[in-house]
Amino acid sequence: MNKHYSQMTEEELHDEILMLAQHIRVAKEANNEFELPILEQKMLLVKSHLVDQSMIHPGDLYAIDEEPGSTFRIHHLKGVFAWGNRNEESEMIGLILAKLGQKLESAPQE
The missing domain is CATH 2.30.30.340 (Hypothetical protein YfhH like domains)
Structure with missing residues (x-):
């Protein structure tokens, strides 16, 4: 079962950022113009949960x-x-x- 970002620990959020960065890299390499904006928005959401x-x-x-x-x-x-x-x-x-x-x-x- 997937956790909501608000339920993740700081370490889990950092792991999520690494995973999303990898997916973003792959989407850019594949020139996937549909998936890329979605992944970038997810990245912003995860990073926002790390803001004090x-x-x-x-x-x-x-x-x-x-x-x-x-x-x-x-x-x-x-x-x-x-x-x-x-x-x-x-x-x-x-x-x-x-x-x-x-x-x-x-x-x-x-």
């Missing part, structure tokens, strides 16, 4: 990985997603935690 959520707070501002110049201000966390605003726009979106880059600004302390 105690270090992420509403009001924090982050760069977004692989999106130079884009920022993301956190409104709240739900599971492995941060909800907030990209580039200070009014529309609220969800962003998987693994896509958070460098913290640019911490929320003001009360």
Whole structure:
């Protein structure tokens, strides 16, 4: 029986990352354009379960990985997603935690 990522230990998550990396390599070599995005999304999910959520707070501002110049201000966390605003726009979106880059600004302390 397969475990949910949320039920895996850190070691099991790292093993899953290694396995997915191998599958991604094979999919790229086979030029499998249908399987590759699914595997890449799974990889983001696994990596998101390794993020220390105690270090992420509403009001924090982050760069977004692989999106130079884009920022993301956190409104709240739900599971492995941060909800907030990209580039200070009014529309609220969800962003998987693994896509958070460098913290640019911490929320003001009360």
